[in-house]
Amino acid sequence: MLDFLAEAEALAGQMKEDRRWLHQHPECGYDLHETSSYVFERLKSMGLSPQMLIPHSGVVATVGDVNGPCYLLRADMDALPEVEQTGLPFASKNGRMHACGHDLHAAMLLGAAQLLKDHEGEYPGCVKLMFQPDEEATAEGPLGCRSMIDAGVLQNPRVLAASGCHVSPDVPCGEVGAYPGTVAYSVDDVDITVTGKACHGAQTFAGIDPINVCCHIHLALQELLAREVDPSETVVLSIGMIGGGTSANTIPSTCHMLGTLRTFDEETHRKLSGRIRTVCECTAKAFGATATVQFLRPAPTVYNDPKLVAELSEAYAAGTGRQVRRMSAPFSGSDDFGEISHEVPSAYFMLGALPDDAPATSLHDPHIVFDENVMPLGAAMHTSMAWGWLERHAEGG
Known part of the structure; x- marks a missing residue:
């Protein structure tokens, strides 16, 4: 050559x-x-x-x-x-x-x-x-x-x-x-929108706080990695953005989360994609809210x-x-x-x-x-x- x-x-x-x-x-x-x-x-x-x-x-x-x-x-x-x-x-x-x-x-x-x-x-x-x-x-x-x-x-x-x-x-x-x-790694952007019910900040009983729901979802997703992923596998699930609301005394109707899921194993990727969706939807439901989950721009x-x-x-x-x-x-x-x-x-x-x-x-x-x-x-x-x-x-x- x-x-x-x-x-x-x-x-x-x-x-x-x-x-x-x-x-x-x-x-x-x-x-x-x-x-x-x-x-x-x-x-x-x-x-x-x-x-x-x-x-x-x-x-x-x-x-x-x-x-x-x-x-x-x-x-x-x-x-x-x-x-x-x-x-x-x-x-x-x-x-x-x-x-x-x-x-x-x-x-x-x-x-x-x-x-x-x-x-x-x-x-x-x-x-x-x-x-x-x-x-x-x-x-x-x-x-x-x-x-x-x-x-x-x-x-x-x-x-x-x-x-x-x-x-x-x-x-x-x-x-x-x-x-x-x-x-x-494979990579997905994980886009989560939680919908609750807006209300006055002094009357939280009259609404459903989506910011609170997002906080619980965030914690639940960390437990998902700690309890359902083999420690020998390399997995990263990071939430890089949580946003909702416009003022101190108003509970908003929606709150948005954006994160990233990265895995080295395709089967783990498929399993976690389903479990993330389930955790988000069921956690929101427990608080009377709803959650929609989208996996954006995936790369294997x-x-x-x-x-x-x-x-x-x-x-x-x-x-x-x-x-x-x-x-x-x-x-x-x-x-x-x-x-x-x-x-x-x-x-x-x-x-x-x-x-x-x-x-x-x-x-x-x-x-x-x-x-x-x-x-x-x-x-x-x-x-x-x-x-x-x-x-x-x-x-x-």
């Missing part, structure tokens, strides 16, 4: 230019007019024929022989509604920020696109390049990966395997890590196919001279790449990108600064893994 890392290093300046433009023009959700247009035009400039699979937000391009096997590489492009506080000369000034590194993800996949185009015809089959919106769940409706699947990203040509990566402060800078099996677990992780790790070593580090624990967050991982064999890698001398920060921190020097490694990783899989698959491996 070729030395893709050396070739990617030659593209470092262009990837840095791409990343900094994207960083200065962050957009959220599906409102990626500038971002998707930039990516679209960059792909065209390479001689590719990109498609705007979702208007103004989702871009796909295919490189190679579409009559052979098809492998998918994925990057997300959306930012967060945060005010950047890095002080970088190319910092965002529009109240949004790439605090999760999606600008690097897109720039690295553009780098891989150029490498694959430069060697078109030298590998069997084709690589589909997917640039998606709304991984961060800042819009309404389905998450970006699900929308791309529904729009046909896995078809024409049919995708047989896929991979993606995320920059991470949890892996040493300049190293790639992987965890076989379930690598990230991200599953790393162990055989594919091993295969891609070999390809990465062949194309870069580096080794994939086995992570000691799964990623503690969620990612809608899980939608793809439950459709085709998939692998998701973590790329260490926090500078060694940087203060400890986490993803989504408005102060986080990433090391742009890792981008050639990311582009080489994408290219070597796709190339290696295609060669092996074409040989019947």
